[in-house]
Amino acid sequence: DIQMTQSPSTLSASVGDRVTITCRASQYISSWLAWYQQQPGKAPMLLIYKASNLQSGVPSTFSGSGSGTEFTLTISSLQPDDLATYYCQQYSDYPYTFGQGTKVEIK
Amino acid sequence: VQLQESGPGLVKPSQTLSLTCTVSGVSISADTYYWSWIRQPAGEGLEWIGHIYTSGRTNYNPSLRSRLTITVDTSQNQFSLKLSSVTAADTAVYYCATIPVATSQGFDFWGQGTMVTVSS
Numbered sequence: 001d002i003q004m005t006q007s008p009s010t011l012s013a014s015v016g017d018r019v020t021i022t023c024r025a026s027q028y029i030s031s032w033l034a035w036y037q038q039q040p041g042k043a044p045m046l047l048i049y050k051a052s053n054l055q056s057g058v059p060s061t062f063s064g065s066g067s068g069t070e071f072t073l074t075i076s077s078l079q080p081d082d083l084a085t086y087y088c089q090q091y092s093d094y095p096y097t098f099g100q101g102t103k104v105e106i107k
Numbered sequence: 108v109q110l111q112e113s114g115p116g117l118v119k120p121s122q123t124l125s126l127t128c129t130v131s132g133v134s135i136s137a138d139t140y141y142w143s144w145i146r147q148p149a150g151e152g153l154e155w156i157g158h159i160y161t162s163g164r165t166n167y168n169p170s171l172r173s174r175l176t177i178t179v180d181t182s183q184n185q186f187s188l189k190l191s192s193v194t195a196a197d198t199a200v201y202y203c204a205t206i207p208v209a210t211s212q213g214f215d216f217w218g219q220g221t222m223v224t225v226s227s
Contacts, residue, residue, distance in 0.1 A: 036214070044217060049211075089213060095155055097155065101153075
């Protein structure tokens with residue numbers, strides 16, 4: 001299985017801060033990577049697909065980059081509604097696998 | 108597209124967990140999506156269980172393959188999950204979700220999830 005490792009596990013930032021989350025794959029996955037936001041008590045929501053493509057309806061404060069084995073999710077200006085856990089997921093090979101999650105807290 | 112999971116919230120150990128996902132807004136026969144199941148134990152991360160295509164072709168997580176069956180019912184616009192010989196480790200919120208076949212965008216639509224507890 002392809003292992004996905006996110007860092008940090010938790011981060012605390014202020015409203016308006018720029019936030020970056022890193023995801024590393026244990027082997028090459030090209031750009032077959034998605035990012036999801038899961039707000040407390042809700043189902044995950046797709047933010048980014050194919051590493052850098054913004055899903056329709058997602059605010060432009062979210063962006064993704066990277067290819068190969070290293071990827072980042074950036075929130076350019078953190079908003080209170082961004083309180084959530086963020087997951088990366090590879091769909092290069094079966095079984096699809098997720099990172100362990102990064103919990104974003106608002107200071 | 109809207110997805111709604113349904114099924115028992117409590118299953119006894121060694122029995123079979125059965126869930127159904129009812130699809131609205133798109134025909135499950137339209138070859139548009141891979142119809143997927145994902146689960147999440149309380150306070151933990153996400154685990155892909157498997158998916159099915161309209162043709163009936165499936166891909167399963169090897170960790171569950173020996174206990175898992177995913178089927179599609181085009182007449183009811185539903186797809187289903189059966190997981191046999193369950194243990195407490197199968198306690199989780201179970202989600203159904205879709206992956207577009209043409210664009211491979213990741214899981215773009217999700218159900219609200221249904222909690223399943225394995226306990227006697």
